[in-house]
Amino acid sequence: MSVLIVDDYKTMLRIIRNLLKQLDIENVEEASDGEEALSKLRAGNFGLVISDWNMAPMTGLDLLKEVRADPRLKHTPFIMITAESKTENVVAAKQAGVSNYIVKPFNAETLREKIEKVMVHA
Amino acid sequence: MPDGIAPGAADAPTSERIEAAVRQVLGSMAGDLTATEAALLAELEGLGRTVARAKQEIARLKVDDITGSHIPSATDELDAIVDHTAQATNEILDCCEVLETVSARVGKADAEALQGAITRIYEACSFQDITGQRIGKVVTALKAIEARVADVTGNFLEGRAAPEPEAEVTEGRRLAEGPQLPGAAVSQAEIDRLLSEL
Numbered sequence: 536m537s538v539l540i541v542d543d544y545k546t547m548l549r550i551i552r553n554l555l556k557q558l559d560i561e562n563v564e565e566a567s568d569g570e571e572a573l574s575k576l577r578a579g580n581f582g583l584v585i586s587d588w589n590m591a592p593m594t595g596l597d598l599l600k601e602v603r604a605d606p607r608l609k610h611t612p613f614i615m616i617t618a619e620s621k622t623e624n625v626v627a628a629k630q631a632g633v634s635n636y637i638v639k640p641f642n643a644e645t646l647r648e649k650i651e652k653v654m655v656h657a
Numbered sequence: 658m659p660d661g662i663a664p665g666a667a668d669a670p671t672s673e674r675i676e677a678a679v680r681q682v683l684g685s686m687a688g689d690l691t692a693t694e695a696a697l698l699a700e701l702e703g704l705g706r707t708v709a710r711a712k713q714e715i716a717r718l719k720v721d722d723i724t725g726s727h728i729p730s731a732t733d734e735l736d737a738i739v740d741h742t743a744q745a746t747n748e749i750l751d752c753c754e755v756l757e758t759v760s761a762r763v764g765k766a767d768a769e770a771l772q773g774a775i776t777r778i779y780e781a782c783s784f785q786d787i788t789g790q791r792i793g794k795v796v797t798a799l800k801a802i803e804a805r806v807a808d809v810t811g812n813f814l815e816g817r818a819a820p821e822p823e824a825e826v827t828e829g830r831r832l833a834e835g836p837q838l839p840g841a842a843v844s845q846a847e848i849d850r851l852l853s854e855l
Contacts, residue, residue, distance in 0.1 A: 544785065546785045549747070553754070626855065627832055
């Protein structure tokens with residue numbers, strides 16, 4: 536499975552990549568904001584998106600909306616990993632079609648559990 | 658030069674020209690004023706003195722130092738903190754990756770112990786993202802203060818540029834507030850419950 540991870544913090548990209556490697560997921564690409572992610576998604580074939588929310592110029596929520604509006608990408612599992620931890624953020628993400636939502640700081644077990652959960656329904 | 662404005666006033670800033678014109682008009686009426694009008698005039702003069710004092714106090718604030726030096730210097734320092742923590746985090750991650758290579762060459766029990774410790778370090782290293790976002794919020798607040806100070810002084814001091822029109826705000830941007838303070842954030846368990854209910 537090919538995974539696209541999206542975060543504007545290079546250290547967080549590296550942490551998630553290493554945690555995915557521990558789960559035997561090594562086919563990983565990175566993007567540093569929603570716009571770059573969207574162009575990679577449209578050009579590639581990814582089985583999962585793991586995205587931060589707070590990025591510029593395009594946020595993770597706006598990326599999620601673009602993904603769900605694209606006929607070719609709309610069924611791609613999408614996990615939000617973010618420090619945005621208010622109820623209204625979770626509600627907005629759910630309404631936009633998020634597959635699961637992880638709040639930072641998170642642990643490896645939560646990441647594993649959520650990936651397994653969304654891939655079962657993929 | 659318009660009639661009735663004192664010689665030399667035409668070159669002064671607009672607010673001073675208006676003030677001079679008002680004084681001149683009121684001065685010419687001084688002999689014809691009723692008691693009420695005289696009281697109003699006194700009020701106006703008091704107001705004028707208050708405005709003049711406010712202008713002097715703002716000038717003493719050295720606003721240009723605040724917006725041109727203090728706040729940019731503070732935001733630069735905060736940016737440097739983020740850079741240093743990023744460098745340190747990358748060093749830690751480098752070490753973890755070396756340890757992962759080593760763990761592949763040791764016995765199963767040791768490898769598991771090493772992997773467990775490495776995973777915990779990875780989890781802990783996410784502090785850099787969280788602290789970076791918190792510092793980002795402080796920088797944004799400082800820049801907002803800088804803009805407000807410039808706005809307030811711009812009302813008194815002429816010749817300042819008009820504020821830039823705000824860019825379109827998406828829902829994602831509007832809701833992006835970064836990490837919440839302890840007590841204000843919902844937990845992972847609460848998020849899981851919310852997602853299952855929605």
